[in-house]
Amino acid sequence: MATWQCVKQCGACCNLDPAERPDLDEYLSPPELELYLSMVGEGGWCVNFDHTTRECRIYSDRPRFCRVESEVFQDMYGVEPEEVNDFAIDCCRQQIEGVYGDRSLEIIRFNKAVGLSRGCKDANTPDNFFVFICGVAIYYNNLRI
Ligand code: SF4
Numbered sequence: 001m002a003t004w005q006c007v008k009q010c011g012a013c014c015n016l017d018p019a020e021r022p023d024l025d026e027y028l029s030p031p032e033l034e035l036y037l038s039m040v041g042e043g044g045w046c047v048n049f050d051h052t053t054r055e056c057r058i059y060s061d062r063p064r065f066c067r068v069e070s071e072v073f074q075d076m077y078g079v080e081p082e083e084v085n086d087f088a089i090d091c092c093r094q095q096i097e098g099v100y101g102d103r104s105l106e107i108i109r110f111n112k113a114v115g116l117s118r119g120c121k122d123a124n125t126p127d128n129f130f131v132f133i134c135g136v137a138i139y140y141n142n143l144r145i
């Protein structure tokens with residue numbers, strides 16, 4: 001079974017472009033929507049997102065809507081606790097594919113981390129190698145995970 005986890009140096013969900021999230025007012029309260037819109041910076045990226053480290057500068061104080069937590073998902077999206085895992089995986093995949101592409105290293109790393117694909121790393125696999133997706137060779141650096 002796939003188990004959700006956040007993958008380091010991803011940050012896809014920190015692209016807040018409202019054009020890509022047209023239903024914001026359905027799951028954010030008016031004050032949250034105001035906060036959300038105030039955080040949208042250049043290219044739709046959150047002003048709190050550090051592009052160098054690909055990490056949140058205010059992680060411990062990030063807003064409720066940035067948190068993958070059972071109570072938050074139930075409250076915001078009406079997702080039952082037993083469905084949060086699959087829902088979060090779907091959300092991340094959709095966001096990562098939208099921001100980085102469906103053939104990106106980020107989606108490969110995410111799929112591997114949550115257990116959606118076996119991944120290519122085993123005792124006989126080097127840290128740096130190529131994977132082939134739809135005939136396209138992609139350089140893959142396992143050390144980045
Ligand atoms: S899209 Fe998912 S994996 Fe990527 S930073 Fe956000 S929560 Fe983490």
Ligand code: SF4
Nearest residue numbers: 014046048049056066
């Ligand atoms: S506050 Fe942090 S976690 Fe939330 S979108 Fe901005 S950078 Fe990402």
